[in-house]
Amino acid sequence: MITYLLFALVVGSVYALLAQSLMLSWGLAGLVNLGLAGFFALGAYASAMSTSWAHVPIPLGLLLAVLVAGGAGLLVCFSTLRLRDDYLAIVTLGFAEVVRLVASNEVWLTNGTDGISGVPSFLPRDTGLWFHLGALVIALLAVAAVYALQRRLLQSPWGRSLRAVREDETVAAVAGKNVVRFKAQAFSLAAGIAGLAGAIYGHYTSYVAPDQFQPLITVYIFLAVTAGGNARPAGAVIGAYLLVAFLEATRFLTEFAPGVSALQRAALREILVGLGLVLVLSLRPDGLLPERSQKAPGR
Incomplete structure (x- = not known):
C-alpha cells in the first residue's frame, strides 16, 4: 500500500510539472498548447537515449531534456506566432502526434514501438521502498524549483508584461x-518544463515508449490546470495532485460497477474524467485559486 501511495505521489509530481508548464504557456501567455504530450515525450526520449546509450550522468540527461524540449518549443512557437488561437492549438496538437509517430516508426532512432528499456534510475530498483522515496524526493524538488521560478517570474516586470501581451497584444x-x-x-520555457517532467518520468519507470505519450495526457493536464487555476502556479500544482487523486479514485469506483468488463471500466473512467471537467467549468470556471490582480509596484 505504501509503495502504491508513493507511486501516485511521484506521478502527481510529474503532472504538477506538466501543469506548471501549461499554466505558463496558456494561463499566463495565452498560448493554447495542445502539444504538451509531444514536449513531454521529447524530454523523456532525450534523457533516456543519452543516459542509456551514451551513458551520460542522469543530471546531465535531465539538463539535455530541458534543452531539447525548450529548443523544440522555440521552433514551434516561431512557426505559429502568426496563427490565431484555434489554429495554434491545431498545429501544436499535430506536433505532438508527429513526435509520437516518429518515435513509433523510426526504429533506428528510438527503437520503435518496443521503446527504450533499462533507462537508468535515480536509485537502484532493488532497494524497494527507498527507490520510490528517492524518486519522490527528486520529483518534489523539481516541482518546488519550478514553482519558485514561476513565482519569481510572475512578480517580475517580465511576468507583468507577459500578462499584458495575453490581454491585448496590440x-x-x-x-x-x-x-x-x-x-x-x-513557450520555450514552458516546453522545457514539460521536457523535465518527461525525463523524470522516464528515469522513474526505467522505460520509455510511444504509447506512454497519448494526447489524453494533455486533456488530463488541462483538467488539472482548469481545476486549480490557470494563472497561478499554486493552483496548477494543487490541481495536478487533485487530478491524480481523482483518477485513482475512479479506478476503485469502477470496480463496483456490476456487469461491466475491463474495457468498459476503462471507458467509464474516461467518462467520469469528462464529467469532472464539465463540473469544474460549471462550478469553478476560474479554478480553486483564481488569478489575483496585481498592483503596480511603488516607486
Whole structure:
C-alpha cells in the first residue's frame, strides 16, 4: 500500500510539472498548447537515449531534456506566432502526434514501438521502498524549483508584461513591448518544463515508449490546470495532485460497477474524467485559486 501511495505521489509530481508548464504557456501567455504530450515525450526520449546509450550522468540527461524540449518549443512557437488561437492549438496538437509517430516508426532512432528499456534510475530498483522515496524526493524538488521560478517570474516586470501581451497584444506592442520575444520566451520555457517532467518520468519507470505519450495526457493536464487555476502556479500544482487523486479514485469506483468488463471500466473512467471537467467549468470556471490582480509596484 505504501509503495502504491508513493507511486501516485511521484506521478502527481510529474503532472504538477506538466501543469506548471501549461499554466505558463496558456494561463499566463495565452498560448493554447495542445502539444504538451509531444514536449513531454521529447524530454523523456532525450534523457533516456543519452543516459542509456551514451551513458551520460542522469543530471546531465535531465539538463539535455530541458534543452531539447525548450529548443523544440522555440521552433514551434516561431512557426505559429502568426496563427490565431484555434489554429495554434491545431498545429501544436499535430506536433505532438508527429513526435509520437516518429518515435513509433523510426526504429533506428528510438527503437520503435518496443521503446527504450533499462533507462537508468535515480536509485537502484532493488532497494524497494527507498527507490520510490528517492524518486519522490527528486520529483518534489523539481516541482518546488519550478514553482519558485514561476513565482519569481510572475512578480517580475517580465511576468507583468507577459500578462499584458495575453490581454491585448496590440496595446502591449504600442506600449513598447516586444510581443514576439515574450511569447517565444514563455513557450520555450514552458516546453522545457514539460521536457523535465518527461525525463523524470522516464528515469522513474526505467522505460520509455510511444504509447506512454497519448494526447489524453494533455486533456488530463488541462483538467488539472482548469481545476486549480490557470494563472497561478499554486493552483496548477494543487490541481495536478487533485487530478491524480481523482483518477485513482475512479479506478476503485469502477470496480463496483456490476456487469461491466475491463474495457468498459476503462471507458467509464474516461467518462467520469469528462464529467469532472464539465463540473469544474460549471462550478469553478476560474479554478480553486483564481488569478489575483496585481498592483503596480511603488516607486
